[in-house]
Amino acid sequence: MSDGKVIRLLGRLTLPSQFSKNNILLLIALNHPAPTHRSEILKHIFPETEPKEANNRARVTLSRLRKAQIISESEHHISLSPAYKTDLQTLLENVQSAISEPDPAEEIKVLNPLISSLALPLIPQSHEPWVQAHQDQWAITATTYLSQLVTLAHQQSDFKTVARAAESIIAHFPFDDDAWSAFLTAKAKSGHVSEALRAFQQARRILKTQNEDFSPETLEAADSLHLVAAPTLPFSPGQEKIIVSLFHRLTQESPELAHQLLSSPSFRTELITHPAECLPLLRQALAQNPSPGPTRERIEVRIITALSLLEDNHSLIPLAEAFLSQPIDPARQRIALLHLSFAFFQTGRFDQAFESIDRATSIAECYHTEPDAWECRSQKATFYLLNAQPQEAIPILQNSIQALANNPRDSLALQVNLAHAYLLNDDFNQAAALLNQLDSLPILRSYPHLEPIIAHVQLAFSITHNQTEQARIQGIRALKTAYRTSARHTLFAAAKVCQFLELQHHPGVTEYCNHIQFxxxxxxxxxxxxxxxPHPPTPIHQSQSVSLRNLTRSLIATLRSLPHAPESRET
Structure with a gap:
């Protein structure tokens, strides 16, 4: 074999030359790294052979494989010898290593070279029923990983990777609606509309020969591509350079116009999506000392909003306090107080947090709409929840969910908090029902910041119910998704994982606690x-600390290394 002792199962089958057509070895390789039971060989390879004859034939073949040092045997099981691996095993190990990476850019970078292998079929030349079962399972496994990559790459606006991963899903399931929708959208955003439509129309012609068609949603997505006009496509690098240059010239030659753009409602979306990029532009505008009034106030409150999104509490608190000391519009007072109260809470100034949110609520009740007031009340309920006061949080959260039902983002976040409050209040049935309902909603893909919160609550629920395997799974999920959201969420998830590891008597918990506290x-x-x-931390020097990324990776690796145990549930 040209690549050493590797048995190739993906694409064209390659077994050791003297056993190139040996189905017993193929079965053992397909099961690898799990061992193969002897009864499985008799069942699949010799289904119609008399038992004594089947045993004799199996024994002869296994003897030859053993003498060739390809297999190792125990009383009831056969495995590949340690010298052999399969390409499928190596691929899955590489995928597992990649998805343990908390940094999304790094995960995409590591997974990208694996996409073509994930698209390969498993032994396509074989039509044995027992092989087809493995083929079906492989297609599901591969497309599960590819679907996760589609979602991750889409969140990172990496549409080239989205298109490649979606196309690989289509290689397994040629008429998968979700994959085609992702492929069409990604190709359009990459400027390859014609190429995407040609591939889609060819697939549709094949599907129609079977008297089938794609879903209405997929057909609508394809039809919309016909209407894509050049201005709606992404700007070229040259065009983006012109736009940036124009804006910078505006700030110097027509600052009032630049200030109006930065304070306009249309800029809010950019601020929420890209706070780090928007913050220098807003600070530059404020440095030009615009006249007191609505435009200046909007720029100032947007700087506070950006700092809140970036969790820069050190800069936010004095800036917000100075802003609120001025006579400003009540609407902008309320927004500044919302951000300030949360910054106070994150930094342990709990009394000031409650005082600020109460001020924001009073302003909203006097000057604004009922949804604005409920936004403030729901934030206070969140403070109650985090402060281990679920009985105070629950009624406010219940009413807030009804009042903000027309705002899916806030409503979903509040439902997650309500599930957590139920759990803390020992109302396990309501907590479980709400968590399961939330985790099954497709709309969650549109709000990736909610997943770490749901995973955190699922982890807490699993710990409470002594569900060790579920806690391990949800701990990994919480760490990965939290790292992709914020440092604060990551540290909270790490602390909850440490509580779980303490229950597992893991020896590294104390050291993890020290790094988290650092x-x-x-x-x-x-x-x-x-x-x-779970342990009082000991102060450590910066030279002893590890980066947040490495801390997260280490915790994920620790969770993966825990033995898989059957669930133990309350009776």
Whole structure:
């Protein structure tokens, strides 16, 4: 074999030359790294052979494989010898290593070279029923990983990767609606509309010969591509350079116009999506000292909003306090107070947090709409929840969910908080029902910031119910998704994982707690009362610390290394 002792199962089958057509070896290789039971060989390879004859034939073949040092045997099981691996096993190990990476850009970078292998069929030349079962399972496994990559790459606006991963799903399932929708959208955003439509129309012609068609949603997505006009496509690098140059010239030659753009409602979307990029533009505008009035106030409150999104509490708190000391519009007072109260809470100034949110609520009740007031009340309920006061949080959250039903983003976040409050209040049935309902909603893909919160609550639920395997799974999920959201979420998830590891008597918990506390101190954060560290941390020097990324990777690796145990549930 040209690549050493590797048995190739993906694409064209390659077994050791003297056993190139040996079905027993193929079965053992397909099951690898799990061992193959002897009864499985008799069942699949010799289904119609008399038992004594089948045993004799199997024994002869296994003897030859053993003498060739390809297999190792125990009383009831056969495995590949340690010298042999399969390309499928190697691929899955590489995928597992990649998806343990908390940094989304790094995960995409590692997974990209694996996409073509994930698209390969498993032994396509074989039509044995027992092989087809493995082929079906492989198609599901591969497309599960590819679907996760589609979602991740889409969140990172990496449409080239989205298109490649979706196309690989289509290689397994040629008429998968979700894959085609992702492929068409990604190709359009990459400027390859004609290429996408040609591929889609060819697939549709094949499907119609079977008297079938794609779903109405997929057909609508394809039809919309026909209407794509050049201005709606992404700007070329040259065009983007012109736009950036024009804006910078505006700030110098027509600053009032630039200030109006930065304070306009249309800029809010850019601020929420790209706070780090928007913050220097807003600060530059404020440095030009615009006249007191609505435009200046909007720029100032948007700087506060950007700092809140970036969780820069050190800069936010004095800036918001100075802003609120001026006579400003009540609407902008309320927004500044919302951000300030949350910054106070994150940094452990709980009394000031409650005082600020109460001020924001009073302003909203006097000057604004009922949804604005409920936004403030729901934030206070969140403070109650994090402060381990579920009985105070629950009624406010219940009413807030009804009042903000027309705002899916806020409503979903509040439902997650309500599930957590039910759990803390020992109302396990309501917590489980709400969590399962939320976790099954497709709309969650549109709000990736909610997944780490749901995973955190699922982890807490699993710990409470002594569901070890579920806690391990949800712990990994919470860490990965939290790292992709914020440092604060990551540290809270890490603390909850440490609570679980403490219950597993893991020896590294104390060291993990020390590193978590180091990062909390460095960022001026405190853990909420509902997520304390299981061990009092010992201060460590910066030279002893590890990066947040490496801390997260280490915790994920620790969770993956835990033995898989059957669930133990309450009776």
């Amino acid at each position: 990062h909390l101190t460095a960022q001026g954060l405190v853990l909420p009362k509902i997520t304390p560290l």
